[in-house]
Amino acid sequence: MPSLHDATRGRILFGGDYNPEQWPEEVWADDVRLMKEAGVNSVTVGVFSWAMIEPRPGAREFGWLDRLLDLLHTHGIGVVLATPTSSPPPWMGALHPETLPRAEDGSLVAYGSRQHFCPSSPVYRHYAAALTEDLAARYADHPALTVWHINNEYCTHCWCDETAAHFRRWLASRYTTLGALDEAWGTAFWSQRYDSWAEILPPRRAQYLRNPAQELDFKRFTSDALMECYTAERDIVARHTPHIPVTTNFMPLWSGQDAWAWAEQEDIVSVDVYPDPADPHGGQYNAMLADMTRSQARGPWMVMEQAAGTVNWRPVNHPKPDGLNRLWSWQAVARGADALCYFQWRQSRQGAEKFHSGMLGHAGEHGRTFREVKRIGAELALTGGEVSGTEVPADVAVLHDWDAWWSSTQDGRPSSLLSYPELLRTWHRALWEEGIGTDFTRPGADLSAYRMVLVPQLQLLSDAATDNLVAYVRGGGTLVCGFFTGVTDVDDRIRPGGMDSRLRELFGIRTVHEWWPLDAEATVECHGFRGTLWSEELEPDGSAETVAAYTGGELDGLPAVLRKGTAWYVSTLPEPRALRDLLGRAAAGAGVRPVVEGLPAGVEAVRRGALLFLLNHGRSPVRVELTGRHVDLLTATGCDGGVELGRYGVAVLQEASA
Known part of the structure; x- marks a missing residue:
């Protein structure tokens, strides 16, 4: 199977999205000159070129793309060639409105932007496959081709009738019988029992709260439906070029794709990373995304997009101060990236992203942004051979699971303030500030390589995942588990006792009497620290040590933090310094040490x-x-x-x- 190593050839890929169709062809020569000056050795081409290649149904205009790839190859610049299927041309929506997605309320999502397609539409899939087939056949032997890039940021949701039919087929495959579906969805509640498959719909806008198990399955289905689109195109290009690696770019911490499952279908795992320069913890966020993507890739990975300066989609779009682009780029390399790419090469003068920065900005080749890009390119050329292909060790793993995330977003939950991705970020930040290297992994994965495993919060845990955690602790591993974990099974059904019985035994908890979520600014006093966001009324079974108890209020004297052997349970969210100290203490007990002791702050x-x-x-x-x-x-x-x-x-x- 081809890999990122096949594309990098012992160097770090450096470049970005190149959209020359936005410019007169005479600009291309200047682009190539400046790319060479900046040390660019790879560009991504064709991401949004569907209307250029197929201006009307069945037409093919490849001449401009032929000339472009020849020009890039002549100057030693490799091409990540994209299938342009993320943005269908206007003619498709006009001729085939059934390819357009519909929102939860049934309203049509019109063309005129991007990602305006229904993943379940057979018409869309037909046109996408036909174009991909011709693109792959034409450029299979082109010497510039180094990587295939399928579509772009798969993020489309649809609730149309075609999606409903596809959803029913998916459910029939998963459950086989309506009785099994009714049991999994708990349809005895609110008279929701189904008498035929035809009655089942996607969870569209409803009078009141929707069935959370139905919503959970629809999120699983949507990830799978999008993956069907990806694998259909991937298989086409792989048939023509089995030696060329294939990728599609993830969006970081986006709930719509189960990235663990998707990563197994990619030769290269790539991601688009856009930390906010105004965020005081932006560097930690960048580190977390790197750790997560490296873990999904199980080795070196690719930054498909980052910003050289500003983006255009925040309420206030702050530029990167001088040096921050270089710092965050090297941070990605340090944490396993073998490719650093940007959106985009030349900043657009028109369109919705004209205020989104480029490697070559509106200030041109004499601008500060381009000077910094050139410095990064030169440094990568000096060091790439020493870095490319090497591994990043970690003794700690953070567990992350899309099913658990999806289940935590339902309406009617104990607290809408509980944010699964924010909890991941908070716990990772504590380790990052302690200087401890971290991987991410799935709850059911082999954990034996790690000295310590963290569970910030996993509301949903399968039986197999629960058994895996118990076996890890029984084998001597250190487990630190956050609140509201192991509450539901794979069908979003509450476990008796408020937590899976195997976990309660593991942590020394007889029962969870009540969950006590906190208001936004509220805190709860604990021995030695304050807790935020959440607390729990736990009855211990006498087998665990109370590391910290609640002091005052309704929970006075009850355990806030329990430890039974090497298993820790934290029933609140300690304030940042306290969480860092707690995890640092657990890590030290597990034999985990910082990469370098005594580092200055920051x-x-x-x-x-x-x-x-x-x-x-x-x-x-x-x-x-x-x-x-x-x-x-x-x-x-x-x-x-x-x-x-x-x-x-x-x-x-x-x-x-x-």
Whole structure:
């Protein structure tokens, strides 16, 4: 099976989306000149080119794309060639309105933007497959082709009649009988029992609360329906070019795709990352997305999109201060990226994203953004051979599961303030600030390689996943579990006792009497810290140590944090410093140590292969003390005893030979 290594050939890919159809052809030569100046060795082409290639049904206009790929190859620039199926041309919506998605209320989602297609539409799938077939046949042997990029940011949802029919087929395959579906969905509640498959609809806008099990299955179905579109195109290009790796770009922490399942269908796992420059924790968010994507890839991965400067879709779009683009780019490399790409190469002058930055911005080749891009390209060229293909070790895993996420978003839950992705981010931040390397993995995965496993919050846990956690602890692993975990089974059915009995025994809990969610600004006092967001009325069974108890209020004296052997249960969300201390204590007990001890505040240390990356997320210079002698590959200078890092500074250190 082809891989990212086949595309990188021992270097870091560097470039971005290239949309030359937005510019006169005479601009292309200037683009190539500046790409070479910036060290660009890869560009993504064709993402939104459907109307250019197929201006009317069945027509094919490949001449411009032929000339473009030839030009890029002549100048040594590889091509990530996209199937342009994320954005159907206007003629499709006009001639075939049944290909357009419908919203939950039944209203038509018109063409005129992008991603305006129903994933279940056989007409859309026919046109997408035909175009992909011709694209793959034409460019299979083109020497510029290095990677196939299928579609773009699969994010379409649809509630139309075609989707309803597809959903019913999916359900019939999953449950076989209506009786099994009624049992799984709990349709005895509110007189929802089904008498025929034809009665079943997607969870459209309803009079009041919708069936949460139906909503959960519809989210599972939507991820699968989109994946069918992806695999259909993937199989076409793979048949023509079995030696060329295939990818599609994830959106980070987007709930619509089960990325664990999708990653198994990709040769390369790629993601679009856009931390907010105004977010004081933007660096940690970038690190978390890198850790998550690397874990899905089980090795090196690809930044398909990032911003060289501003984006255009936040309420206020802040630019990246000088040096931040370089810092976050190197942070991705440190955490396993073997490709750094941007949206996009040349900033658009028209269209909805004309205020979204490019590698070559409106300020042109003399602008600050392009100068920083050139610096990154030059540094990658110097160090890529030492970095590409190497691994990032981690002794800790954070469990992350789409079923659990989907189940936690239903209406009628104990607290709408509980945000699954925010909890992931909060727990990861505590480890990041402790300097502890982290992977992500699924609840049912083999956990034996990790000294410590964290469960920030998994409302839904399957029987197999629960048994897996119990076996991990019985085998000597350290498990730290957050509140409201193991509450429901795979059908979103509440477990007796408020938590799965196997977990209650694991943590020393007899029963969960009540969940006590907190208001937005409220806190609960615990011995040694304050808790936020949530609390629980737990009755311990006497087999566990109360590490911290609630003090005052209705829960006075009851356990806030329990520990039974190497299993910890945290029934509230400690304030950031307290969570960091708690996880640091558990990690130390598990034999987990920071990558580098005693780092200054705001400095991140990551080991990748034989290299040590130091990244200063602060605006003030700092000194990092180290033992031994190192060489900074970015400057080719020796470092004895310590390293000076300037504002947003980066060092890539290799141990010097004696």
